[in-house]
Amino acid sequence: MSSSDAFASMIYRQLKRWWNNRSRVVMTVLNPLLWMVFLGLGWGGIFSPQSIPTAPGIPNMPSVADVIVKAIENYFKQLFGGVDYVTFMITGIVVMSAFMASFISGISVIWDKQFGFLKETLVASAPRSVVILGRIVGDGIVAAIQSLLIVLVSLLLTNNINLVNTPIAILYVFIMTLGFTALGTTISLKFSSMEGFQMVVNLITMPLIFMSGVFYPPTTMPEWMKWIAKFNPLTYSVHAVRYWLAGANAGFEYMNPLTDLAILIAFTSLMLVTAVKTFEKTTVED
Amino acid sequence: MSEIIVVENLVKRFKDVVAVNGVSFTIRKGEIFALLGPNGAGKTTTIHIIATLLRPTSGIVLVAGYDAVKNADEVRKRIGVVFQDPSLDNQLSAYDNMYIHGRLNGLRGRELHEKITKLLELVELKEYAHKKVMYFSGGMRRRLEIARSLLHEPEILILDEPTIGLDPQSRAKIWDYIKYLKKEFNMTILMTTHYMDEAEELAHRIAIMDKGKVLAMGTAEELKSMLGQDVIYVTLKKISDDNNLCKLFDFVKACNMLDGNRLELVVDDASKALPEVFRVVSLNSLQVAEASYRRPTLNEVFLHLTGRELRDSLEQPSVPQRRRVRGFR
Numbered sequence: 001m002s003s004s005d006a007f008a009s010m011i012y013r014q015l016k017r018w019w020n021n022r023s024r025v026v027m028t029v030l031n032p033l034l035w036m037v038f039l040g041l042g043w044g045g046i047f048s049p050q051s052i053p054t055a056p057g058i059p060n061m062p063s064v065a066d067v068i069v070k071a072i073e074n075y076f077k078q079l080f081g082g083v084d085y086v087t088f089m090i091t092g093i094v095v096m097s098a099f100m101a102s103f104i105s106g107i108s109v110i111w112d113k114q115f116g117f118l119k120e121t122l123v124a125s126a127p128r129s130v131v132i133l134g135r136i137v138g139d140g141i142v143a144a145i146q147s148l149l150i151v152l153v154s155l156l157l158t159n160n161i162n163l164v165n166t167p168i169a170i171l172y173v174f175i176m177t178l179g180f181t182a183l184g185t186t187i188s189l190k191f192s193s194m195e196g197f198q199m200v201v202n203l204i205t206m207p208l209i210f211m212s213g214v215f216y217p218p219t220t221m222p223e224w225m226k227w228i229a230k231f232n233p234l235t236y237s238v239h240a241v242r243y244w245l246a247g248a249n250a251g252f253e254y255m256n257p258l259t260d261l262a263i264l265i266a267f268t269s270l271m272l273v274t275a276v277k278t279f280e281k282t283t284v285e286d
Numbered sequence: 287m288s289e290i291i292v293v294e295n296l297v298k299r300f301k302d303v304v305a306v307n308g309v310s311f312t313i314r315k316g317e318i319f320a321l322l323g324p325n326g327a328g329k330t331t332t333i334h335i336i337a338t339l340l341r342p343t344s345g346i347v348l349v350a351g352y353d354a355v356k357n358a359d360e361v362r363k364r365i366g367v368v369f370q371d372p373s374l375d376n377q378l379s380a381y382d383n384m385y386i387h388g389r390l391n392g393l394r395g396r397e398l399h400e401k402i403t404k405l406l407e408l409v410e411l412k413e414y415a416h417k418k419v420m421y422f423s424g425g426m427r428r429r430l431e432i433a434r435s436l437l438h439e440p441e442i443l444i445l446d447e448p449t450i451g452l453d454p455q456s457r458a459k460i461w462d463y464i465k466y467l468k469k470e471f472n473m474t475i476l477m478t479t480h481y482m483d484e485a486e487e488l489a490h491r492i493a494i495m496d497k498g499k500v501l502a503m504g505t506a507e508e509l510k511s512m513l514g515q516d517v518i519y520v521t522l523k524k525i526s527d528d529n530n531l532c533k534l535f536d537f538v539k540a541c542n543m544l545d546g547n548r549l550e551l552v553v554d555d556a557s558k559a560l561p562e563v564f565r566v567v568s569l570n571s572l573q574v575a576e577a578s579y580r581r582p583t584l585n586e587v588f589l590h591l592t593g594r595e596l597r598d599s600l601e602q603p604s605v606p607q608r609r610r611v612r613g614f615r
């Protein structure tokens with residue numbers, strides 16, 4: 001029998017569940033949009049100082065205020081990797097929402113434990129490795145589609161998005177989500193209660209988001225935070241996606257799209273192997 | 287090879303309970319074999335180990351010659367399982383549940399579609415094929431699960447309490463399917479139940495389980511013939527200090543003290559033996575509170591083996607364990 005069938009059927013299942021739950025589909029796009037609008041536009045004004053009152057200057061000469069405004073603008077642009085804050089923030093939120101979505105999709109494993117469907121996948125004829133990989137890839141595809149929708153929505157707020165490079169950016173997002181879905185899956189195979197998982201989710205996701213460069217560049221972080229950010233896979237996907245979507249380069253000196261890719265692939269492979277090993281050993285006792 | 291499932295000295299210990307305590311049996315190809323016993327007897331645990339969902343503490347389980355621990359993949363290719371607790375995806379339609387199961391178990395395309403249609407028709411769910419399972423009744427879900435387990439025509443079908451909690455009509459229907467499967471595909475079926483009538487109606491051989499052990503095994507006839515023709519039950523009024531009341535009844539084929547001042551007397555013809563029983567009782571200045579006799583059924587066999595009625599043990603469900611995921615035993 002063909003393993004690709006089992007693989008495809010799990011992808012189908014994850015997609016179908018997502019699609020059947022359309023109100024959730026709307027929420028997954030609406031939620032990041034709210035972040036973008038209020039945080040992005042709210043802070044955006046602060047970092048682009050058009051609002052400095054201009055003193056009456058000598059005609060045909062740039063006023064001192066104008067020079068200061070330009071300097072401040074340049075300073076922030078440099079800080080945000082060459083783009084304005086709105087663009088900086090929006091590109092970060094694209095990654096953040098994919099990260100949250102993928103990590104949380106691990107929750108569906110706990111649902112399946114509670115509703116019993118997990119047993120159905122545990123006794124299938126297909127190798128367990130194939131079954132779990134299909135499931136993770138299915139969730140990864142969902143997260144990638146959501147990210148694409150969010151990128152499209154973000155076009156309303158900024159015109160600095162490079163649509164030609166968007167597919168490349170989504171590919172990075174996809175690779176990252178496989179890794180975090182696998183991590184979420186592994187954790188929830190080990191937890192039997194929803195509350196336990198919720199706690200782990202909050203304990204892991206919040207710090208990872210704040211130490212990844214979604215809201216502020218990692219270069220401005222205090223040393224200890226920088227240190228953690230360097231070990232945070234999310235940092236590399238945020239950097240790379242920002243690079244491909246907006247041409248921004250806000251990260252540590254050694255970071256570039258290729259090192260980002262290498263690190264993400266290494267992380268994701270490790271997580272996938274862990275998830276497969278865990279699923280192969282799963283019993284109904286855990 | 288006619289022995290398709292071999293279980294030898296199986297033990298399963300959870301943290302604080304021994305759920306299965308040295309169980310052995312073999313199932314022949316094409317046979318319907320039932321594990322009969324009250325809640326908490328260890329039936330589900332045994333079945334989960336055979337289905338590769340639990341690792342045994344010790345003992346051997348072979349399915350079609352493959353070790354259920356070392357060759358779990360090979361075992362899974364040969365079995366179909368209907369679990370005691372629901373295992374459907376409620377957010378998907380009946381058709382999608384079937385479809386995903388088919389693809390997970392090596393079916394595809396036209397063949398898969400036709401089988402799904404045929405099976406949904408068999409369990410009378412065809413018109414609900416595209417409704418989400420969350421809107422189904424308990425009986426409909428059970429029938430869907432049975433249909434799903436048949437999709438890939440497994441060599442061995444494992445049914446854990448197939449009719450638990452169902453109304454009489456649904457029960458009868460499911461019995462019919464099980465008989466049909468045996469006749470049509472000569473499937474080997476391993477089932478568990480706590481209904482004696484179900485075991486008697488369906489199974490070729492029955493293993494009576496209680497507290498993690500198999501107490502007796504055989505056809506329903508063989509089990510009942512352990513007791514002879516008739517069984518008289520006499521409950522005495524006063525508690526006698528003499529715990530060897532049996533020696534008074536030297537004319538019966540077998541005598542057994544049960545719980546609560548109750549005597550079990552096995553005789554050839556109860557209508558002839560009863561007057562003699564009353565005579566002996568009053569001769570020894572004892573009083574009869576209650577007397578009855580029955581043709582032995584599996585219930586009497588269970589009573590004989592454990593001193594408890596199977597029905598009584600059903601009233602008190604097994605002690606709930608610490609918090610565990612609901613529906614995940």
Ligand SMILES: Nc1ncnc2c1ncn2[C@@H]1O[C@H](COP(=O)(O)OP(=O)(O)O)[C@@H](O)[C@H]1O
Pocket residue numbers: 284285300301303304305323324325326327328329330331332604605607615
């Ligand atoms: N995962 C588990 N953890 C701890 N105890 C369990 C677990 N599963 C079953 N048990 C206990 O093992 C015993 C046998 O249960 P089970 O096999 O479900 O019996 P049955 O199916 O015959 O009702 C019961 O006492 C039950 O509470």
Ligand SMILES: [Mg+2]
Pocket residue numbers: 329330331370446447
């Ligand atoms: Mg059970």
